[in-house]
Amino acid sequence: MNKYREALLASIRKQLNAWLELGRDDVSRDDLYRFLHTVRGTSGTIGLAAISNTTARLMDELEQSGRKSWTTGQLRTFFSDLIRAVYALGQQETTVQGGADGTGSFRFDQDEQPAVLVLDDDDAFLLYMKEELGKRGYRVIATTNPSLAMDYVRECNPQCVVLDLFMDHTAGVEFMLALRDKMKRRFIPTTVVGVEDTTANRIQAFRLGADDFVAKPFEMAELAARLERQLVRKRLFDRLLRTGGFRPNSNIGFCESND
Known part of the structure; x- marks a missing residue:
């Protein structure tokens, strides 16, 4: 399961860097939703409950915010919990195990x-x-x-x-x-x-x-x-x-x- 985890975390980091480090100030709600939708589905399936739960909550917050586009500053605050969850998982040396797969x-x-x-x-x-x-x-x-x-x-x-x-x-x-x-x-x-x-x-x-x-x-x-x-x-x-x-x-x- 470790390689799936590493692949997903690398994908998350790449997208967040594209939005946060490159100074994008016009990220659309639809782009954010698609990103969270994908991460939530994959993370839950491969056993990363912390990432799945965090993205589920962020999807709810996104829906409630009503914003059509997001600045870099707004995104840094919005993604703070996801960034912490990704960082914590990146520090772990143990392999994440999913449920019994039969x-x-x-x-x-x-x-x-x-x-x-x-x-x-x-x-x-x-x-x-x-x-x-x-x-x-x-x-x-x-x-x-x-x-x-x-x-x-x-x-x-x-x-x-x-x-x-x-x-x-x-x-x-x-x-x-x-x-x-x-x-x-x-x-x-x-x-x-x-x-x-x-x-x-x-x-x-x-x-x-x-x-x-x-x-x-x-x-x-x-x-x-x-x-x-x-x-x-x-x-x-x-x-x-x-x-x-x-x-x-x-x-x-x-x-x-x-x-």
Whole structure:
């Protein structure tokens, strides 16, 4: 877990330095929100509760402040608790351990290794997903770039997709729309992960074509179990399609390929 922690802390320091040390006086609320949203989701998932709790509180403060843009002085005060939390973790020499992950509960054989595409805007989260899902026998294709993710869908034929719908700007939404429009006559189970586990966000995800929604932070064992269930469904649908026992219906995610 140490390398995930170090990657996330380095990412936080880099962004804070860009805002605080370079004298930015016009940082928008939206930029702050996206940063906090990403850090909160990743830190909670990899076991950094102090960072997750701090960013959750800062998200609430950001919402209540009503400011549209922030000066360097305002940001120094706003981020003071996060800076202290990052500094304290940076001084620790022990590895941060997450909860029980149930790694040995299920593993795919090498000859049936499924591919999972992971799309998220945080490198530390992608590193964590690649290693943890890799332990369970998945071939993990990870990227922060929605355009590349769409290329991987066409070229690598993933059996399932995991993405943060609420990435920078509308990147996640645009990817879901592209996936729905491009993939015809194929069923690729899609799991949306996100920090804000609200009814509105779940409805949006499902209306865009998601098959499942998992709130960040999450336990890897739970996500793995959900993916296993999605893969069982995919194998059933694929078998029915091959044998002619099922007629695709675009209303449930099947359509014809434009490729």
